[in-house]
Amino acid sequence: MKKKNSALLQGLLYIILGIVFVYFAVIxxxxxxxxxxxxxxxxxxxxxxxxxxxxxFVGLREKMKKND
Structure with a gap:
């Protein structure tokens, strides 16, 4: 069974990719x-x-919804 990527993990990956693009732009x-x-x-x-x-934000909202 393949585990789906959580929204939090995807968000973190997008932010890391954004940091990489900023680095390339500075160069x-x-x-x-x-x-x-x-x-x-x-x-x-x-x-x-x-x-x-x-x-x-979607991932945090899902986590809060699961806890309730």
Missing amino acids: QVDENGWGVFAYVIMAMATIDFVTGFRFI
Whole structure:
């Protein structure tokens, strides 16, 4: 039987991915300045952070619902 990934784990993975994109964006800006590619990387990081926090909130809500 395959265990489903919990929403908390998925949220954590999205936040880690967002941190990685921020790191790449900082390197890009340091080397080449604020170009289009830096804005694209930052947009991807923002989407990952928002998605990660949503998954975490859903996971916490599910845990609280199970405890009641």
